[in-house]
Amino acid sequence: MKVYSTNQIKNVALLGNTGSGKTTLAEAMLYEGKVIERRGEVENKNTVSDNSEIERENGSSVFATPLYTEFNDKKINLIDPSGSDDFVNGVVAALTVADVGIMLINAQNGIEVGTEIHYRYLEKARRGCVLAVNQLDHEKSNYDKVLEEATERLGKNVTVIQYPLNEGAGYDSFIDVLLMKKYSYADGKLSISEVPADQQSRAEELRNQLIEKAAENDEGLMEIFFDKGSLTEDEMRKGITIGLIQRGIIPVVCLSAKKNYGVARMMEFLTRVLPAPDEMPAPEDTAGNGVQCNASGPASAFIFKSTLEQHVGDVNYFKVMSGEIVEGMDIVNTKTANKERISQLFVTAGKNRQKVTKLVAGDIGSTVKLKGARTGHTLAAPGNSTEFPPIPFPEPKFRTAIRAINENDEEKLNEALQRMNMEDPTIRIEYSKELKQTILSGQGEYHLNIVKWHLDNVFKIPSEFITPKIPYRETITKVAQADYRHKKQSGGAGQFGEVHLVVEPYEEGQPDPAMYKVNGKEIKVSIRDREEHTLPWGGKLVYYNSIVGGSIDTRFMPAILKGIMEKMEEGPLTGSYARDIRVTVYDGKMHPVDSNEISFRLAGRNAFREAFKNAAPKIMEPIYNVEIWVPADRMGDVMSDLQTRRAVVQGMTSEKGFEKITARVPLAEMNRYSTALSSITGGRAMYSMKFAEYAQVPGDIQAELIKTFETQHAEE
Numbered sequence: 001m002k003v004y005s006t007n008q009i010k011n012v013a014l015l016g017n018t019g020s021g022k023t024t025l026a027e028a029m030l031y032e033g034k035v036i037e038r039r040g041e042v043e044n045k046n047t048v049s050d051n052s053e054i055e056r057e058n059g060s061s062v063f064a065t066p067l068y069t070e071f072n073d074k075k076i077n078l079i080d081p082s083g084s085d086d087f088v089n090g091v092v093a094a095l096t097v098a099d100v101g102i103m104l105i106n107a108q109n110g111i112e113v114g115t116e117i118h119y120r121y122l123e124k125a126r127r128g129c130v131l132a133v134n135q136l137d138h139e140k141s142n143y144d145k146v147l148e149e150a151t152e153r154l155g156k157n158v159t160v161i162q163y164p165l166n167e168g169a170g171y172d173s174f175i176d177v178l179l180m181k182k183y184s185y186a187d188g189k190l191s192i193s194e195v196p197a198d199q200q201s202r203a204e205e206l207r208n209q210l211i212e213k214a215a216e217n218d219e220g221l222m223e224i225f226f227d228k229g230s231l232t233e234d235e236m237r238k239g240i241t242i243g244l245i246q247r248g249i250i251p252v253v254c255l256s257a258k259k260n261y262g263v264a265r266m267m268e269f270l271t272r273v274l275p276a277p278d279e280m281p282a283p284e285d286t287a288g289n290g291v292q293c294n295a296s297g298p299a300s301a302f303i304f305k306s307t308l309e310q311h312v313g314d315v316n317y318f319k320v321m322s323g324e325i326v327e328g329m330d331i332v333n334t335k336t337a338n339k340e341r342i343s344q345l346f347v348t349a350g351k352n353r354q355k356v357t358k359l360v361a362g363d364i365g366s367t368v369k370l371k372g373a374r375t376g377h378t379l380a381a382p383g384n385s386t387e388f389p390p391i392p393f394p395e396p397k398f399r400t401a402i403r404a405i406n407e408n409d410e411e412k413l414n415e416a417l418q419r420m421n422m423e424d425p426t427i428r429i430e431y432s433k434e435l436k437q438t439i440l441s442g443q444g445e446y447h448l449n450i451v452k453w454h455l456d457n458v459f460k461i462p463s464e465f466i467t468p469k470i471p472y473r474e475t476i477t478k479v480a481q482a483d484y485r486h487k488k489q490s491g492g493a494g495q496f497g498e499v500h501l502v503v504e505p506y507e508e509g510q511p512d513p514a515m516y517k518v519n520g521k522e523i524k525v526s527i528r529d530r531e532e533h534t535l536p537w538g539g540k541l542v543y544y545n546s547i548v549g550g551s552i553d554t555r556f557m558p559a560i561l562k563g564i565m566e567k568m569e570e571g572p573l574t575g576s577y578a579r580d581i582r583v584t585v586y587d588g589k590m591h592p593v594d595s596n597e598i599s600f601r602l603a604g605r606n607a608f609r610e611a612f613k614n615a616a617p618k619i620m621e622p623i624y625n626v627e628i629w630v631p632a633d634r635m636g637d638v639m640s641d642l643q644t645r646r647a648v649v650q651g652m653t654s655e656k657g658f659e660k661i662t663a664r665v666p667l668a669e670m671n672r673y674s675t676a677l678s679s680i681t682g683g684r685a686m687y688s689m690k691f692a693e694y695a696q697v698p699g700d701i702q703a704e705l706i707k708t709f710e711t712q713h714a715e716e
């Protein structure tokens with residue numbers, strides 16, 4: 001395989017709703033580039049991109065597959081992710097290394113929710129967009145509608161390069177207004193001819209719009225345009241390139257990927273207008289320095305995908321960010337500080353691997369057998385400490401608990417999950433000591449079902465998903481006091497400890513207590529010591545020693561705290577963690593012989609439990625900030641569903657054809673929300689969620705939680 005130089009490389013992410021035809025297009029592009037000799041089909045389970053067992057089983061993409069093709073002496077690196085929102089992480093990863101996105105639209109469906117989601121990530125990544133209207137051979141294909149919707153949703157930069165002449169079942173021709181030619185595939189053979197007379201005025205009007213848009217992005221071109229009233233083809237291309245870099249133009253091309261109509265022409269267009277990697281703004285490293293994409297700079301490469309492959313082991317896919325990566329070269333993983341050697345370099349198209357001796361700045365390739373190198377790591381020449389920021393993956397929004405069906409498999413299950421986590425860093429696996437459950441989270445039910453599929457079919461560990469518990473918290477809402485005497489004097493050495501304490505809700509910035517009034521009794525506080533503990537599960541415990549006259553020896557104070565902490569870890573109401581409390585130990589009693597640490601630990605613990613129960617205790621639950629985008633016609637249904645979830649709606653705004661709802665919703669009510677939302681809206685909505693804070697649960701729910709806990713406890 002030939003070594004391409006930076007200015008011969010184009011990096012493209014294929015985007016678009018599931019079913020828009022990304023994988024089919026990739027296959028056609030590989031065919032046109034002679035990387036493959038025969039075009040496979042998604043239905044026949046033989047495409048290069050959908051090459052994993054699960055993809056073939058499902059008939060759609062799951063993983064973002066790196067591919068390449070060659071055309072016009074240029075190398076086009078492609079990444080083909082899934083269009084499903086559950087696998088949006090593949091899109092995010094692709095966009096960190098691609099310079100442009102090709103957004104496929106299914107011409108019969110128009111702009112779909114997947115289009116919107118991907119476009120949102122494209123904007124976040126500040127990448128240019130080419131719109132490819134695909135499936136024009138579909139009976140219900142409607143190019144004009146696509147164009148209208150695209151202009152409405154993606155803005156006025158949408159600019160026609162090609163429009164179809166006979167969309168629908170007999171589709172075979174389009175007009176290219178950049179070249180002012182008619183492309184026809186009648187009988188499957190391409191013929192290029194002049195624009196027919198009846199299309200002349202429409203083609204010219206669109207060409208003029210293209211010229212204006214192309215000129216708009218550059219002052220020099222604007223001058224030429226004012227001067228001569230037009231631009232040459234090359235000037236137009238220059239304007240399109242600048243527009244793609246600055247996101248000031250969205251060129252529209254026409255395709256039938258399945259019939260391979262328009263694919264070669266699109267590739268020609270791409271190789272001539274897409275910016276090369278070194279024409280893009282320099283990405284920043286973690287220190288905030290721009291790293292120029294320059295083949296003679298110090299070597300660095302960013303890993304955007306890691307897989308574990310049978311018979312091969314670890315495979316890492318990377319983009320050369322600067323310099324050259326050469327076979328046999330020594331490199332350092334700047335994240336792990338591991339020194340490694342690049343043993344072999346490849347360019348890959350799915351499972352097809354071609355050896356290459358070096359890859360230059362801007363190119364994409366892969367290598368094998370690096371130890372501990374993972375997605376998000378940077379490889380650099382020794383002495384170059386450049387580290388690129390991690391891929392901005394979205395927060396998980398779907399959680400479930402998982403357990404092995406055979407108890408003995410727990411450890412194996414955990415190992416398998418960790419391995420899968422290496423390949424997909426966006427699944428989160430966490431054993432919660434508090435909930436006594438392994439919590440698995442990801443982007444959606446489909447995302448986690450893929451994990452399950454691998455456990456069943458690859459690792460052969462039977463497992464099941466179970467309802468995840470909610471990490472409740474307990475706290476108190478008023479001041480209360482308790483005394484507790486722990487005394488044991490039956491045979492042997494006795495035990496004795498007595499503790500008097502006051503509990504009070506803790507609030508940030510509260511002054512130290514001077515006096516408490518409880519049940520008409522005044523308790524004077526004279527602070528001898530103050531300890532503030534930030535709790536591992538959130539919130540605080542403040543512990544005051546206010547012992548006067550030595551009623552409890554200072555040496556027993558840590559034992560009392562220990563007892564209190566035990567109860568904080570297993571709250572008195574439901575066994576959940578307690579938080580945000582301050583405790584003042586102000587009196588007690590000792591016994592000259594029988595007092596010891598155990599006695600005070602137990603006295604502290606029980607005094608705390610009693611005081612806690614009298615201090616109007618409350619259960620708190622995690623609340624999430626949820627953002628939901630819904631098509632206007634489904635707004636009512638989504639809102640009424642939210643009402644059943646104890647949601648507090650905080651705002652509604654219209655945004656690019658969608659209504660955006662922001663709400664605060666208890667985690668307990670968000671179980672399987674992605675599935676519910678999808679069924680309410682026919683898969684046309686999207687949402688995100690982020691932890692906000694803990695808030696008190698309503699009284700009836702608290703009563704129910706306590707009842708459940710007590711019943712379970714009684715059973716145990």
Ligand SMILES: Nc1nc2c(ncn2[C@@H]2O[C@H](COP(=O)(O)OP(=O)(O)OP(=O)(O)O)[C@@H](O)[C@H]2O)c(=O)[nH]1
Nearest residue numbers: 018019020021022023024060061083135256257258
């Ligand atoms: N008629 C027609 N069908 C097409 C065309 N392009 C793709 N298809 C079909 O549409 C279906 C989906 O195509 P894919 O290429 O798998 O779509 P995708 O965008 O990769 O979908 P995901 O991987 O699920 O995101 C397949 O059945 C294709 O054969 C086209 O131009 N015309």
Ligand SMILES: [Mg+2]
Nearest residue numbers: 022023060061
């Ligand atoms: Mg696909």
